[in-house]
Amino acid sequence: MLEDSLQYMSQVSPIIIYVLLFLFAFGENVFPPLPSDLVIVFGATLIASTSLSYFPILIITGLGSAAGFILMYYIGKFFGENILRKGKIKFINPGAIDKPDQWFRKYGYFLILANRFLPGTRSVISFFSGIHKLDPNKTFVIALISAFLWNAIIIYLGMALGNNINLVDHYLETYSNIILIITGVIILAFVVRFIYYRFAK
Numbered sequence: 001m002l003e004d005s006l007q008y009m010s011q012v013s014p015i016i017i018y019v020l021l022f023l024f025a026f027g028e029n030v031f032p033p034l035p036s037d038l039v040i041v042f043g044a045t046l047i048a049s050t051s052l053s054y055f056p057i058l059i060i061t062g063l064g065s066a067a068g069f070i071l072m073y074y075i076g077k078f079f080g081e082n083i084l085r086k087g088k089i090k091f092i093n094p095g096a097i098d099k100p101d102q103w104f105r106k107y108g109y110f111l112i113l114a115n116r117f118l119p120g121t122r123s124v125i126s127f128f129s130g131i132h133k134l135d136p137n138k139t140f141v142i143a144l145i146s147a148f149l150w151n152a153i154i155i156y157l158g159m160a161l162g163n164n165i166n167l168v169d170h171y172l173e174t175y176s177n178i179i180l181i182i183t184g185v186i187i188l189a190f191v192v193r194f195i196y197y198r199f200a201k
């Protein structure tokens with residue numbers, strides 16, 4: 001199956017492949033279930049058999065990721081207050097996000113730099129960066145740097161492992177699960193602490 005897919009893609013115009021890579025990198029920030037990392041790795045496996053090159057893939061996917069990030073930034077900037085702070089979502093108490101607000105104001109730009117290495121939280125980080133109205137130019141540049149750093153690693157993995165994309169998928173899935181577990185533990189600890197201090201009074 002994989003070999004057939006690679007053989008088919010090797011016959012497709014490089015321009016089409018570049019456009020698809022851009023769209024997947026862009027779309028993951030807006031529709032988090034999109035497997036953009038795996039698609040980028042898949043594209044990297046074609047470098048040896050097509051006219052695709054490392055740096056064009058890196059630049060195109062980096063720009064796609066940063067563009068998707070900044071779109072979610074502006075959604076957060078213009079709609080975040082109404083969504084989170086005015087009780088539009090019934091199960092979220094507007095006061096419950098005061099602590100995350102302080103944390104994000106303190107570490108906002110660092111979180112943006114780390115966002116590509118935090119699967120499952122990328123669209124959340126971009127959304128909150130807009131809510132806190134961080135500088136859009138600085139946000140875009142840092143998001144671009146983060147995307148370049150992460151994509152440089154996974155593109156290299158795709159090149160190094162060639163057609164063994166299943167192995168790359170296994171490593172990426174394992175890494176994502178570890179990060180999600182750590183993130184879940186941190187969020188759970190915050191929620192428990194919030195509930196304790198809220199009802200202990």
